[in-house]
Amino acid sequence: MVIISVENLQKSFGPRTILDKVTFGIESGEKVGIIGRNGTGKTTLVRMLMDLEPPDDGRIIRNNNAHIVYLGQKVELDETLSAIDAVLDDPSEVFQVVKEYEHALTAMTNDPTNMDVQNRVTEISERMDALGGWTLESDARSILLRMGIEDENQIVGTMSGGQQKRVSLSQALIRPCDLLILDEPTNHLDVDTVQWLEGYLASRSYSILLITHDRYFLDRVANVILEIHDGTIERHPGNYSSFLERRAHREELDAISEQKRKQMAKKELEWLRRGPKARTTKSKSRIDRAVALQTGKVVQEDEMEFDFQGSRLGRKIIEIENASKSFGDKQVIKDFTYFFPKGDRVGIVGPNGAGKSTLMNLCCGRLEPDGGSVEIGQTVKFAYYDQQSLELDDSMRVHKYIQEISNSIETSTGTVSASQMLDRFGFNKDRQQSIIKTLSGGERRRLYLLRTLLSKPNVIMLDEPTNDLDVDTLAELEDYLDTFPGVLLVVSHDRYFLDRTVDHLLVIGDDGHITEFPGNYSAYAEWKTEQAALEKKKVAKPQITAPVVVAAAPVKEKTKLTFKEKHEYETLEVRVAQLEARLPVIDKEMAEQASDFDALGVLMKERTDVQKELETSLERWMELAEHL
Numbered sequence: 001m002v003i004i005s006v007e008n009l010q011k012s013f014g015p016r017t018i019l020d021k022v023t024f025g026i027e028s029g030e031k032v033g034i035i036g037r038n039g040t041g042k043t044t045l046v047r048m049l050m051d052l053e054p055p056d057d058g059r060i061i062r063n064n065n066a067h068i069v070y071l072g073q074k075v076e077l078d079e080t081l082s083a084i085d086a087v088l089d090d091p092s093e094v095f096q097v098v099k100e101y102e103h104a105l106t107a108m109t110n111d112p113t114n115m116d117v118q119n120r121v122t123e124i125s126e127r128m129d130a131l132g133g134w135t136l137e138s139d140a141r142s143i144l145l146r147m148g149i150e151d152e153n154q155i156v157g158t159m160s161g162g163q164q165k166r167v168s169l170s171q172a173l174i175r176p177c178d179l180l181i182l183d184e185p186t187n188h189l190d191v192d193t194v195q196w197l198e199g200y201l202a203s204r205s206y207s208i209l210l211i212t213h214d215r216y217f218l219d220r221v222a223n224v225i226l227e228i229h230d231g232t233i234e235r236h237p238g239n240y241s242s243f244l245e246r247r248a249h250r251e252e253l254d255a256i257s258e259q260k261r262k263q264m265a266k267k268e269l270e271w272l273r274r275g276p277k278a279r280t281t282k283s284k285s286r287i288d289r290a291v292a293l294q295t296g297k298v299v300q301e302d303e304m305e306f307d308f309q310g311s312r313l314g315r316k317i318i319e320i321e322n323a324s325k326s327f328g329d330k331q332v333i334k335d336f337t338y339f340f341p342k343g344d345r346v347g348i349v350g351p352n353g354a355g356k357s358t359l360m361n362l363c364c365g366r367l368e369p370d371g372g373s374v375e376i377g378q379t380v381k382f383a384y385y386d387q388q389s390l391e392l393d394d395s396m397r398v399h400k401y402i403q404e405i406s407n408s409i410e411t412s413t414g415t416v417s418a419s420q421m422l423d424r425f426g427f428n429k430d431r432q433q434s435i436i437k438t439l440s441g442g443e444r445r446r447l448y449l450l451r452t453l454l455s456k457p458n459v460i461m462l463d464e465p466t467n468d469l470d471v472d473t474l475a476e477l478e479d480y481l482d483t484f485p486g487v488l489l490v491v492s493h494d495r496y497f498l499d500r501t502v503d504h505l506l507v508i509g510d511d512g513h514i515t516e517f518p519g520n521y522s523a524y525a526e527w528k529t530e531q532a533a534l535e536k537k538k539v540a541k542p543q544i545t546a547p548v549v550v551a552a553a554p555v556k557e558k559t560k561l562t563f564k565e566k567h568e569y570e571t572l573e574v575r576v577a578q579l580e581a582r583l584p585v586i587d588k589e590m591a592e593q594a595s596d597f598d599a600l601g602v603l604m605k606e607r608t609d610v611q612k613e614l615e616t617s618l619e620r621w622m623e624l625a626e627h628l
C-alpha cells in the first residue's frame with residue numbers, strides 16, 4: 001500500500017529553490033531516512049507532507065485509509081496536563097477510557113470507602129477490557145519511564161525543554177499509525193535511551209519517515225535513504241551503510257569521468273591551437289565542443305573543509321583539584337580532580353541532568369566551583385560550541401558575522417577570504433548576504449560552528465555538537481578533529497561521534513562522583529553490560545559443581561586432569577558454544593517483543609540466567625584448560 005505519493009513537488013524561498021520537481025513515494029513497511037546538508041529542505045519537505053506548509057507546485061497524495069503520526073522539532077503539549085495525561089491526550093475512544101480509568105483510580109485512592117467511586121472503577125475496567133485499554137495504559141507508563149520521566153504526575157509546564165521533548169516523543173510512540181514521521185527524535189535523549197528507541201523502532205511493523213543526524217541510529221532503523229541534493233531527491237534502497245557504499249562508487253565514477261573530460265579537453269585545445277583553415281559548420285561545432293569541455297564541471301557535493309590554524313598551547317592547560325558544585329540540594333560534581341595533558345581527547349557521559357554541561361562550564365571558567373579549584377593555563381584559548389548558540393546575533397548578516405573574526409583566514413594551503421570560507425561551508429554569495437534570522441536551524445548551527453573554529457583555539461569544547469548538524473558536516477568535523485593537536489572535550493549522545501573523536505571518558509554518576517574510563521563509548525557500553533552481569537553473579541551460586549580439594553597444608557600443584565575432569569571439560573566446551581549462540585537469539589526476540597512487556601520480562605530473565613551460566617561455565621572451562 002502506498003501511504004504518501006509525491007509528484008513534481010516544487011518549493012522556493014525567494015530566489016532560492018529548495019525542491020525542484022521532486023517525485024517519490026512511501027509504502028507500507030518502509031523505514032525511510034531523509035539526509036542532506038543543512039538548509040536543503042528536509043524539515044520543509046516533512047512539513048509539506050503533513051500539510052503544514054504549502055508547496056509552490058506539484059501534488060502530495062495521502063492515502064485516506066492511512067493514519068499518520070507526526071512529531072516535529074517544536075514541542076506542542078498542553079502545559080497544564082500531567083506527563084501521563086499529556087501522553088494519553090488523544091480524542092480516540094480507547095485513550096479517553098484509559099484517562100477516565102486513571103482519574104477514577106486516583107479518586108478511589110483518595111476516598112477508598114466511596115462506593116460510587118468503586119462502582120465507577122469497575123464500570124471503566126470492563127470498558128478497558130473491551131477496548132484493549134490495559135495494554136495502552138501499560139505502554140504509556142513503560143515508555144515514559146524509558147524516556148527518563150520518573151514522575152508521571154509531574155505537570156508538563158514545570159518540566160525542562162528536554163523533558164517536554166521526551167514526553168512528546170512518548171506521546172507519538174504509543175499512537176497507533178500506518179506512518180510515523182519523526183524530525184530529529186534523538187535530540188535531548190541520553191545514549192541509553194537512544195539505543196532503546198533504536199531497537200523499538202526497528203521492531204515496529206508500521207512505516208517510518210525520519211530525519212536524524214545519528215548515523216548508528218539511521219543505519220540500524222532505516223531500510224531506505226532519501227538524499228536531498230541541489231533541489232533533487234534520490235532514492236537509495238538499503239540502510240545508511242549501503243548508501244555510503246553507493247555514493248563512494250558514484251564519486252569514483254565521477255572522478256573517472258572528470259579525468260576523461262580533461263584528457264579530451266586537452267586534445268581539443270591542441271586542435272584549436274593548430275588553427276584550421278576552413279571554418280566549416282563541422283569545425284565550428286568542434287570549437288563549441290572544445291569550449292564546453294574546458295569549462296564543464298562534474299556536479300558534485302559542495303566541498304566543505306575544516307582546515308584552520310590553531311594557537312600554541314603551553315605546558316599548563318586545565319588543572320582541576322577536588323572541585324565540587326551543587327545547585328540547591330543537588331550535588332552535581334563531587335571532589336573531582338583531573339589534570340588535562342596535551343592532546344587529551346575526553347568524552348563526558350552520564351544520564352540527563354547528571355551535570356555534563358556543568359562540568360564543561362567548570363573546565364572553561366564559565367562556572368566557579370563551590371569547593372576545590374580550577375586553574376586554566378595562560379596560553380589556553382577556548383572554542384566553546386554550546387547547545388544554545390548564544391553568540392548568534394539574529395540581526396547580523398552572515399558574511400559580517402564571520403568577518404568579525406577575520407576577513408582573511410589561514411589554512412594549511414594558504415590564506416582564504418571570509419567569503420571563500422563561507423562558500424566552502426555551503427553559503428553561496430546570495431546566502432552570505434542573508435540576515436541570520438532567516439537561516440534554518442541547521443544552517444545557524446553550521447555558521448556558529450565555523451565561527452567557533454575560526455578563533456584559532458587550542459582547547460575545543462563541544463556540548464552536543466551533533467544536534468541539528470547534517471551527517472556530512474559531522475563527517476568533516478570528525479576528520480578535522482582527527483588532526484587537531486590541542487585538547488578536546490565532548491558532551492554528546494551520538495555514539496558514533498563519541499567513538500570517532502575521543503580516546504577515553506569521564507562518567508558522571510547520580511551522586512556527583514566522576515570516574516574515568518579508558519576507551520570510547522562502544523567499549524564503555526560493553527563494559528557496563530559485563531559489570532551488570534557480574535553484579536548478578538555475586539549473589540548466585542555456581543551452576544556446575546567442581547571437585548573440591550580440602551587440605552590442611554599446601555599441596556603440590558595439579559598437573560594433569562582426571563578422567564572425570566576431562567569429560568567435564570569437553571561437556572563445558574559444547575555448553576559454552578550453545579549459550580553463546582543463544583544470547584543473540586534472545587536479543588532478537590526481545591527487539592521483536594518490545595511492546596509485549598510480559599513476554600519481555602520472561603526473555604530478560606532468560607537472558608540473565610543464560611549470561612550467568614555462561615560466565616560460570618567459562619570460568620570453570622578456563623580453569624580446567626590450564627591443566628590440559
